[in-house]
Amino acid sequence: MKTKFTFLFALLLVGFTGFAQQDEECMTKLSIFHEYVKAKNYDAAYEPWMAVRNKCPKFNNAIYIDGEKILEAKIEKAQGAEKSAFINDLVLLYEQRAENFPSKTPKGEYAAKACQLQYDNREILNKTDEELYNCFDAAYKLDKATFTNPKSLYTYFSLMVDLYDAKKKSAGELFDKYDDIVEKIDSEVENYSAKLNPLIEKEEAGTPLSGNEPAYKKYYESYLLNYDIISAGMDKKLGDRANCDNLIPLYEKDFEANKTNETWVRRAVAKMYEKDCTDSPLFVKLVNAQHELNPSANSAYYLGVLKDKEGKSSEAVKFYQQAINLETDNYKKSKLYYRVGDKFKKSGSFGQARNYFREALKLNPSNGRPYLAIAAMYAASANSCGDTPFNKRAVYWLAAQEAAKAGNVDATLKKASAQSVASYNAKAPQRSEIFSCGCSGKVINIGCWINGSVTVPNI
Known part of the structure; x- marks a missing residue:
């Protein structure tokens, strides 16, 4: 002993x-x-x-x-x-x-843990929303870099909304805090995506993960999943408080005082774009102000949006490409490729959209959303890209394969990926049809913009 x-x-x-x-x-x-x-x-x-x-x-x-x-x-x-x-x-x-x-x-981490503990036990401690918000706010300001816990970031914002509803915080304070925390979450997503991407690329190349890599992958994915959940929760909590009817008067009122404040202008532009307030003359004014303050990838992108609104598609594309060329950060560049691809997708230019989505995947392979977008375009083209009724529906197998990739690389999309795969497979030829045509294992070439092939499942 x-x-x-x-x-x-x-x-x-x-x-x-x-x-x-x-x-x-x-x-x-x-x-x-x-x-x-x-x-x-x-x-x-x-x-x-x-x-x-x-x-x-x-x-x-x-x-x-x-x-x-x-x-x-x-x-x-x-x-x-x-x-x-x-x-x-x-x-x-x-x-x-x-x-x-x-x-x-880490100061921010432990200060936030103390605040979260008090929030979780607020009734027994008789803590008010104001006291708890001030606790989180002090922790965030003390050390923002290590205040990264997804639950605590959500709680911090949720308390701000509650104080706004109680008329203890202004609309400006609410939107500023939303933007601040969204930017913080995005920086953390970028951080974990950068760590996860090499592991995803290794697996996609057919090389099994080794040593501690599977554990690291699971760890990175869990954080990305949690940040995705709280981002959705924040948007739900914010709700209609940030609709165009509220945003436009607020930004109109504050524009003159903040038109040289680059952060304020950038956030106002992003918020109006996000909430689809782009038809407002104020959006035009804000975009131009942003470009004058700091010509950047973001400002070039929004100038492209304005050209699209004017029906000048070719000019819009030039600005979109300029935005991509100006961006040096791979994560942000990937987001731009996805945004532009989505615009082409909505306009029906599926071939161009796929090119942009594939570029987005090269730069950020752990984001599965481009795969889902490509799958949706394949499915939408089934009737026009097949040469026989069977081959038309065979396009859905191709869509299902693409949708499955989203769940393989992106833990936040596993459910959406599985639902899409099931939906597309249900629309594809069934076992009885494969048996009747005797084409099990046959390769079907698919024309038009898809220009690919799919193998009929073996039965």
Whole structure:
């Protein structure tokens, strides 16, 4: 037993940050509470843990790592005043960790955790929306870079909407906060997409992932899925509060004061475009102001939108291409390719649209939306691209194959991909028809803009 204790003690010294002059009592009790935590005996761990926490707060980061688990277990079991006390103590523990181990405590992350804990227990703590919003706002401003938790970002915005509805925040403050958090989410999506893309490319090349790569892939995909969920949640929460009837008067009123504020103008343009307020003369004024302030990929794209509105398609395409050429960031360039492709798709120029969608995929292969768009265009062309009734419906197999790719590369689209695949396969020739024509395994060439082929399934 003594040998086991000595070995464990040595491991602790190696595994955690300590000091040259260690306190013997703290060493012993840290070893004791750490073993209890490993065994999930949190009640037994509590007393020795508190002793070390109070006597040697800078002794070892295990005080805070294990302490969080101990207090979470206490909170789960407690009721009433005792529960409130443990919650408040966990908030205090986060603050103490930041004070005693700043290099191991990302400020925004832990400040947001403290706010989320209080929000999740707001009723028992009697916290108001205003108090909770101020908590999240302070955490966000303290260290925006490490305030990345999807749930907390959503909670932060949700509280802003609630305060706006209670007439404690203005429409301008609401839209500014929406734009700010959307940009934050987009930067995180770009970050995780950049990490995921090499793994997707490796798999698509037929090379199995190795080592820790499958775990990393799952980790990156989980974050992208969560950011996708909260983005949809934010849009739902914002709802009609950001319709054209509300946006146009607000931006009209604030335009003169902000027409040289590049961030304000850029966000106003993006919001009006997103909410389809592009028929307003104000949109024209904002786009021109943005281009004058900083000619960029974004401003060139919106100038193309204006030309499209005027019916000058060829001029619009020149601006769209200029936007793509100006953009140097692959993630943003991919989004531009997708946007332009979607415009060609809506106008019925499917061949050109597919070219843009494929370019978007090259730059950001973990985004499956271009695959779904291509699949939809194939399906829409089934009747015009096949030369016989059977071959016309065979186009749906091609659409299903393309839709399946979306779910393979993009975890956020697995459900939509599966639904599309099922829908397209249901419209394709069925087993009885394949049997009747005796064409199982036959390759069917598909003409017109698709210019591809599909193999009849074997039955």
